[in-house]
Amino acid sequence: MTLKLYHAEPAANSLKSLIPLKEKALDFESVYVDLHKFEQHEAWFTALNPEGQVPVLDHDGFIVTHTTVINEYLEDAFPYAPPLRPNEPKGNARMRFWNKFVDEHVMNYVSMHGWHRMVGVLARGIESGEFEKMVARIPLHEQREKWRTARSGFSEADLANATRKIEVAVDKVEEQLGRTNWLAGEIYTLADINLFAHLGFALARMFPEIGTRERCPRFLDWVERVRARPAVQAALNMPDHTNPALRTFTGHAR
Amino acid sequence: MTLKLYHAEPAANSLKSLIPLKEKALDFESVYVDLHKFEQHEAWFTALNPEGQVPVLDHDGFIVTHTTVINEYLEDAFPYAPPLRPNEPKGNARMRFWNKFVDEHVMNYVSMHGWHRMVGVLARGIESGEFEKMVARIPLHEQREKWRTARSGFSEADLANATRKIEVAVDKVEEQLGRTNWLAGEIYTLADINLFAHLGFALARMFPEIGTRERCPRFLDWVERVRARPAVQAALNMPDHTNPALRTFTGHAR
Numbered sequence: 001m002t003l004k005l006y007h008a009e010p011a012a013n014s015l016k017s018l019i020p021l022k023e024k025a026l027d028f029e030s031v032y033v034d035l036h037k038f039e040q041h042e043a044w045f046t047a048l049n050p051e052g053q054v055p056v057l058d059h060d061g062f063i064v065t066h067t068t069v070i071n072e073y074l075e076d077a078f079p080y081a082p083p084l085r086p087n088e089p090k091g092n093a094r095m096r097f098w099n100k101f102v103d104e105h106v107m108n109y110v111s112m113h114g115w116h117r118m119v120g121v122l123a124r125g126i127e128s129g130e131f132e133k134m135v136a137r138i139p140l141h142e143q144r145e146k147w148r149t150a151r152s153g154f155s156e157a158d159l160a161n162a163t164r165k166i167e168v169a170v171d172k173v174e175e176q177l178g179r180t181n182w183l184a185g186e187i188y189t190l191a192d193i194n195l196f197a198h199l200g201f202a203l204a205r206m207f208p209e210i211g212t213r214e215r216c217p218r219f220l221d222w223v224e225r226v227r228a229r230p231a232v233q234a235a236l237n238m239p240d241h242t243n244p245a246l247r248t249f250t251g252h253a254r
Numbered sequence: 255m256t257l258k259l260y261h262a263e264p265a266a267n268s269l270k271s272l273i274p275l276k277e278k279a280l281d282f283e284s285v286y287v288d289l290h291k292f293e294q295h296e297a298w299f300t301a302l303n304p305e306g307q308v309p310v311l312d313h314d315g316f317i318v319t320h321t322t323v324i325n326e327y328l329e330d331a332f333p334y335a336p337p338l339r340p341n342e343p344k345g346n347a348r349m350r351f352w353n354k355f356v357d358e359h360v361m362n363y364v365s366m367h368g369w370h371r372m373v374g375v376l377a378r379g380i381e382s383g384e385f386e387k388m389v390a391r392i393p394l395h396e397q398r399e400k401w402r403t404a405r406s407g408f409s410e411a412d413l414a415n416a417t418r419k420i421e422v423a424v425d426k427v428e429e430q431l432g433r434t435n436w437l438a439g440e441i442y443t444l445a446d447i448n449l450f451a452h453l454g455f456a457l458a459r460m461f462p463e464i465g466t467r468e469r470c471p472r473f474l475d476w477v478e479r480v481r482a483r484p485a486v487q488a489a490l491n492m493p494d495h496t497n498p499a500l501r502t503f504t505g506h507a508r
Contacts, residue, residue: 062344062347064347064351065351066350066351066354068350068354069347069350069351069354070347072346072347072350073343073346073347076342076343076346076347077343088330089327089330089331090316092326092327092330093316093318093323093324093326093327093330096320096322096323096326097318097319097320097323100320100322100323100357103354103358104357104358141418141422164395168395
């Protein structure tokens, strides 16, 4: 059995699939894809994932893309490794409700702020002819548009809407954590991992004005409970090749 | 055991959860929610689903919302009824990949054209004070915005982008159906039901210039294979209370 994960830095989507592999203690080969060099748009990579996006799971040649799909695949394929899905109807439904919420109402909005702060700086650093050549290699229309917008600058209205979405999400999660210990009930699941990877681990750094003790004490406590898990530590300690000059913009050096 | 589905006309989201109930031959109570009267925003309904959206599944008091979640819940809760999920790791991953694609890249774009043609007419027919009162009762910010935009009119750019998304989807499905009989492989799954309910059943009516024999013969053949299933027929024959004057705008009388 060979399991490979093609991934970038331990943040967002890449972190989201690294954590389950560590939690389930599955042996896997880590293949680092350098997003700074746009390796995800190169032919060898788009042969694996025509969408040109990380992460990608390769299980004995079977390719799985999209983190929510990858993570449920690991549950289906390795049921004997420590489960991260309730595996009973109600718990699964609650987990999938929250996964869907994070995928559709959180991820892209946090991402916009990340791109605004970091990718915009990268994109503006590329000479315009080179930039258009790079963009032309991106398979997904939406990603091409996102790069162009990152270069010209996201609108204030879009950034304000993204902030609003994050506020709604934080308040919704805070309310849920008043009723249950974890997002989907009394056990830690893929839904917690999803929210942690896309928002939780970066909340205090990226949105200190939202992630306050007054507004969301339970959310902040939950972040620390997730972060303290050995598997999560192991995932967060995977190599980070982010250009140090750009870490300011991810909030690491804020 | 009591199973209830709160739903509207057999189209889009409501159709998407009616079909699995019929396919699995599960006894359920159908509770019609009249969207023309905005019953989905009334207190009795938002007590069930705080988001104020149909359909909602009530299984012995356990409430499930969001059709993709509802449909996997039915698989988990009634594994002995005819399955609509492969229930092996690879097949499940393929099914979830397509479900995610339809949920995130198809549904809202077909919906925009539907709202443009039908809900816009409805919305402009409401006196402005009444309209603002109705909108104020809508729980979700996004739905309030959608109603306001439907009344003032979707932009040409947004409608053109929605058309582009539908073209991409049709071509992607056409390509897939050249390799497998059904979306997720050799068996009919929730992914086929999802695509049929959101795009397939209405393609020829709503987008005749896209759904041509030249462009997508396999897609059109697939639509007829899904439509011919007795369970799909039964779902499509559920009562349709759409204001007949508005059917022009759904393309029924195009």
